Amino acid sequence: MTGRCRAAAGLLLALGAATALACGHCIEDRVAAVYDYGVAQQAGREGLRVAYLGIAGRSAETAAAAAATGDALRGIAGVAPGTLRVAAAPAAAAFAWSGDEAALARILQTANRRLVAAGLRLELLRVWEAGRGLVEPPPRGAGGRM
Amino acid sequence: MRHPARPPVRGRLAVLLGISLLAARALAGPADPFDESRMDLKPAPATLLKARHTGPYAAGSALSFTAAIKPLDPAHDKTIRLDTSHKIIEIAPGVQYSAWTFGNQVPGPTLRARVGDRIHFSMTNRSDEIAPGSISFQAPMMHSMDFHAAMVSPQDKYRSIAPGQTIAFDFTPNYPGVFMYHCGTPMILEHIASGMYGVVVVEPREGYPTKVDREYVVIQSEFYPKPDPQGHKVDGKPVYVLDTEKVKTKESTYTVFNGRYNGLVEQPLVAKPGERVRLFVLNVGPSNTSSFHVVGTIFDRVWLDGNPRNELRGMQTVLLGSSSSAIVEFRVPEKGKYIMVDHHFANASQGALGLIDASGGTPDTDLEHHNIPATATPTDAQAVQGKQIFEGKCIACHSVGEGNKVGPDLLGVTRRRSDGWLVRWLKSPETMLKSDETAQALLKKFNLPMPDQGLSEADALRLIAYFHWFDQQGKAMKSGEH
Numbered sequence: 001m002t003g004r005c006r007a008a009a010g011l012l013l014a015l016g017a018a019t020a021l022a023c024g025h026c027i028e029d030r031v032a033a034v035y036d037y038g039v040a041q042q043a044g045r046e047g048l049r050v051a052y053l054g055i056a057g058r059s060a061e062t063a064a065a066a067a068a069t070g071d072a073l074r075g076i077a078g079v080a081p082g083t084l085r086v087a088a089a090p091a092a093a094a095f096a097w098s099g100d101e102a103a104l105a106r107i108l109q110t111a112n113r114r115l116v117a118a119g120l121r122l123e124l125l126r127v128w129e130a131g132r133g134l135v136e137p138p139p140r141g142a143g144g145r146m
Numbered sequence: 147m148r149h150p151a152r153p154p155v156r157g158r159l160a161v162l163l164g165i166s167l168l169a170a171r172a173l174a175g176p177a178d179p180f181d182e183s184r185m186d187l188k189p190a191p192a193t194l195l196k197a198r199h200t201g202p203y204a205a206g207s208a209l210s211f212t213a214a215i216k217p218l219d220p221a222h223d224k225t226i227r228l229d230t231s232h233k234i235i236e237i238a239p240g241v242q243y244s245a246w247t248f249g250n251q252v253p254g255p256t257l258r259a260r261v262g263d264r265i266h267f268s269m270t271n272r273s274d275e276i277a278p279g280s281i282s283f284q285a286p287m288m289h290s291m292d293f294h295a296a297m298v299s300p301q302d303k304y305r306s307i308a309p310g311q312t313i314a315f316d317f318t319p320n321y322p323g324v325f326m327y328h329c330g331t332p333m334i335l336e337h338i339a340s341g342m343y344g345v346v347v348v349e350p351r352e353g354y355p356t357k358v359d360r361e362y363v364v365i366q367s368e369f370y371p372k373p374d375p376q377g378h379k380v381d382g383k384p385v386y387v388l389d390t391e392k393v394k395t396k397e398s399t400y401t402v403f404n405g406r407y408n409g410l411v412e413q414p415l416v417a418k419p420g421e422r423v424r425l426f427v428l429n430v431g432p433s434n435t436s437s438f439h440v441v442g443t444i445f446d447r448v449w450l451d452g453n454p455r456n457e458l459r460g461m462q463t464v465l466l467g468s469s470s471s472a473i474v475e476f477r478v479p480e481k482g483k484y485i486m487v488d489h490h491f492a493n494a495s496q497g498a499l500g501l502i503d504a505s506g507g508t509p510d511t512d513l514e515h516h517n518i519p520a521t522a523t524p525t526d527a528q529a530v531q532g533k534q535i536f537e538g539k540c541i542a543c544h545s546v547g548e549g550n551k552v553g554p555d556l557l558g559v560t561r562r563r564s565d566g567w568l569v570r571w572l573k574s575p576e577t578m579l580k581s582d583e584t585a586q587a588l589l590k591k592f593n594l595p596m597p598d599q600g601l602s603e604a605d606a607l608r609l610i611a612y613f614h615w616f617d618q619q620g621k622a623m624k625s626g627e628h
Binding site: 026027028029031032033035036037038040087089090128133134 | 274285286287288290300301304305306307308309310311330331332
């Protein structure tokens, strides 16, 4: 097989993989995997917001990764007790938090530091807020409300 | 002598070119009905709306709400709404199931369109409200819509929306067929098994090549209920919820047509002798295959996936995997009741039965000649599961009302033994044989110890529910002897 053929085959495989991932792996599907109506209602009552996160990494879609993510987030100041939800497939997590965007950024920084050894990383996908529903987070570095 | 006038050279060339083009077209055959240049492959992005729908959960003149599908609405633009809801539905007599729906019904309404039509679709996730006259104990959750009839980006159009959100998008059906629609939110298996599916019928641009007298939609699907762990009841009857383990291992309790155990026996599809019938058949699954058959006739035409280009003639059955469909057309030869059945008879015994009633109103629904009486199977989910266990583990040694085999005939067993005794016996026959006089008497009579089948208490209770059912049914039958 020539180098060009190999490159073409590689591209096809990559496209195939992307297609296979299309079902159940788009952002909203990952949010749905950890969406808990009760948590959103509780957050609304208590003036909190809910963060929905994707778990990235080579072995993200495993029970071990879900457990590691739960361990990493549990107990961090600002994560509202009893609101943490984690799913293995699709790999996602959610929790209600108190405070502003900077507080959320600190929570994610702490969790991601704890997850480095496991080769995992949390990525913010959506935020739920009473009256606004599910919204996209602002691009990194942008100011304003989420 | 004058020669007749000849056309100029340029004119002759034009005539030749025209003839050549006509000849080329004739050789090429008719135009390709699936010419991609006529397809819509650039749909506009979906929109998320703040406003939520109120009022009916389904709307649109192109929708049909029963098995009798309406004729095609000739309008090119079709606006439809299919909102999601959670509600309790009855999937078998006395079995109240916690369902998730499109359009507040299971299956969802049927959309009928034509290739090239424009579908304007919108959906509010109303799982956070209770529809008038409905009951639900299910927590609201995210849902989505996946139209197999559309060619669109799943990440854009089929995204999940939260309770209270509304999504809207347009699409154009490019191919004719009988297409499934369903919720595509994880776990997809659970959303489909809970009732979130329906059919889109897409006719060819030029319509179907045959004429029929009747058209009906038949949708096969499976249910996997278990008693609600929270013990909810409706009108004193227990509520059932999805058994998330059995759905993964494909151990269905009911396999049904149009959302209900023997539903199309209770409400047959009507026809007259001599008429030609067209059925739009979809097997939803979510996991099992259907071998669709109509007793007493032959499918003159089968259009696989509902596309007349995929034609088979003279078929006895059509095999449909999950999300596979077909249009079947047949003649009703004479007066009678023609039984629709999944010829995987294990599925038929779970409720995949229906009737084409061309009897002119004969009141009975006698199916005995086909050995699939409508009452041959219990409808209570516990008893149905008990029957499955019985047929898997007990039937080699025991009969019900057909006399003793290696072991005793079990008809009347619930009148002879208490439920407590039966639970102990089914769970631990070896232990019972050491100390229980009745067990020892049975061993003496049949000379063969009852083997330990490794039944759990739950399985024993399911079996006993089945025993109670056939003892209720068997009042008119002779009692078993042992």
